[in-house]
Amino acid sequence: MSSTRILILGTLLDGPLHGYEVRRRLELWGASQWANVAFGSIYHGLAKMAEEGLLTVVEQGKGGKTVYELTADGRLEFQRRLLTSWWEVQPIVDPFQVALTFMNRLAPADLVVAMEARAEQLRAAISMTERAIGGKQAFGAPRHVDECLRLNAAQLTAQLAWVSEAIGRVKDGELP
Amino acid sequence: MSSTRILILGTLLDGPLHGYEVRRRLELWGASQWANVAFGSIYHGLAKMAEEGLLTVVEQGKGGKTVYELTADGRLEFQRRLLTSWWEVQPIVDPFQVALTFMNRLAPADLVVAMEARAEQLRAAISMTERAIGGKQAFGAPRHVDECLRLNAAQLTAQLAWVSEAIGRVKDGELP
DNA sequence: ACGTGATCATTCAAATTTGTATATAAATTT
DNA sequence: AAATTTATATACAAATTTGAATGATCACGT
Secondary structure, eight states, rough: OHHHHHHHHHHTTTEEEEEEHHHHHHHTTTTHHSSSSOOOHHHHHHHHHHHHTTTEEEEEEEGGEEEEEOOHHHHHHHHHHHHHHHHHHOOOBOOOOHHHGGGGGSSSHHHHHHHHHHHHHHHHHHHHHHHHTSSSSSGGOTTTTTHHHHHHHHHHHHHHOOOOHHHHHTTTOOOO | OHHHHHHHHHHHSSOEHHHHHHHHHHHHHTTTSOOOOOOOHHHHHHHHHHHHSSSEEEOOOOGGEEEEEEEEHHHHHHHHHHHHHHHOOOOBBOOOHHHHTTGGGGGGHHHHHHHHHHHHHHHHHHHHHHHHHTSGGGGGGOOHHHHHHHHHHHHHHHHHHHHHHHHHHHTTTTTO
């Protein structure tokens, strides 16, 4: 289950918007980091949900601009999806798991070099994320988007801890 | 960038396989948790990569069974993708970020209830993951797949830490 | 008023993913 | 040994995602 739909519905809660603006809000919330919200997906999602009655077209635009608004059904659908987001623990998808899966396919020496480089990059990513905390309110983002950053930083820190520990074990020949 | 292709290539490293068996191996490695490896994706990926010369059809089957083998190009492509997996830090995609993004759309009381339930589920998921460590070698999985489980447990623990701390802040009215 | 680069806004074909339907072989029950 | 269930194996239509292409509009110096 992808998150495109709930994200689109969520941007429309406070009033009608057109596709480009939907995308801009999501960008501001950092959603482009962890969701499929390329323009194509947005426009497709909007058109599809309008077809299904979750949205209505408010202003079919002169010049082509199309503005969408939530219907009552759309609001219900948002609430439904929001509740399942909170109640159902869904797997974390981390592309680094792929690297791990095939760690035995890299020569140990290369592996150690890659791991050390990754540890360095992770430290940079973590401090960058932490510095970003608090910086988005200026552009109209609600305060709690910082929590997304905090959680992300915590998960990157967990990855860093794994890498740091594993470097030693690879050097000792315990891994892979 | 999805991980379907590298996963398929990786299963074929040690010898030709047909689609169903590719899927079985991935399942064993736990990849179905964090990647798009439904049968449809596998068969499509196999056919596409064969078309592109990364694979060849070894045994066009009586009864329909089609066995694929890596070509030299396919091996190179795997190595290329493996290196980028290790060297490029890519964002962690956690569906829970969606829930966080919209935490202000739930009544605080409901929010606290959902968070407490989630903390409970996370504790269960973590201990289940930890118990699974070491259990897959019996079925032929290489030892280092345990590392995927360890990393996953660490990331879930990070999420649990966030939730536990945030419950207090919601009760105090600091969030959202 | 005129070009020109940046931002705004959408469309579209191609690639991928999902989910279900289908078909056959193997094991199990009756 | 026929019937039924389970596991193996693939195919396919529908939905979604990607990424590039296309225009329109706006700011700004000349």
